Amino acid sequence: LFLTASAPTFPLNQMRKTIIITKGQEVVIECKPQASPKPTITWKKGDKALRESKRITILPHGSLRILNASKSDEGRYLCQGVNVFGSAEIIASVSVKEPTRIELTPKKIELTVGESIVLSCKALHDSTLDVTFYWTLNGQPIDFEKEGGHFESIKAV
Numbered sequence: 001l002f003l004t005a006s007a008p009t010f011p012l013n014q015m016r017k018t019i020i021i022t023k024g025q026e027v028v029i030e031c032k033p034q035a036s037p038k039p040t041i042t043w044k045k046g047d048k049a050l051r052e053s054k055r056i057t058i059l060p061h062g063s064l065r066i067l068n069a070s071k072s073d074e075g076r077y078l079c080q081g082v083n084v085f086g087s088a089e090i091i092a093s094v095s096v097k098e099p100t101r102i103e104l105t106p107k108k109i110e111l112t113v114g115e116s117i118v119l120s121c122k123a124l125h126d127s128t129l130d131v132t133f134y135w136t137l138n139g140q141p142i143d144f145e146k147e148g149g150h151f152e153s154i155k156a157v
Contacts, residue, residue, distance in 0.1 A: 007086025008033035018093045025069050029092045031062040033081030044078040069096050097126040118154070 041062035043050040055067045080089040104122035125131045135142045144153045
């Protein structure tokens, strides 16, 4: 008979991290301490014990799931694993951002061969994030850098 006993520890890939999600999304914050015997898992948000609800649940393996994330879910989450041999904890910071929305889309326009056209597109986005536009033609990305190409990208500020 071979018996292993150890205090909880966390793999490096679970250690302190920042998780950025979009409002309305689901997020799972991993908490899988390695220990024997199996540790008891507790979660805190800030310095308060986390209470489960319809949206916030602790999964059977210890990770935390938040459904339909909102700004109120932002903050510092602490997961602690405890058994008779000791304890360990990890911290994750959750940041919830507004989703990017296209406010102005290009209009369908008929033109004659040789004519020039300006297609406009405007996106509303979280001011703390950068936005990048990807233009396609018939499902293929447009290469604005192509020598002798017919397309030009104009960025308005």
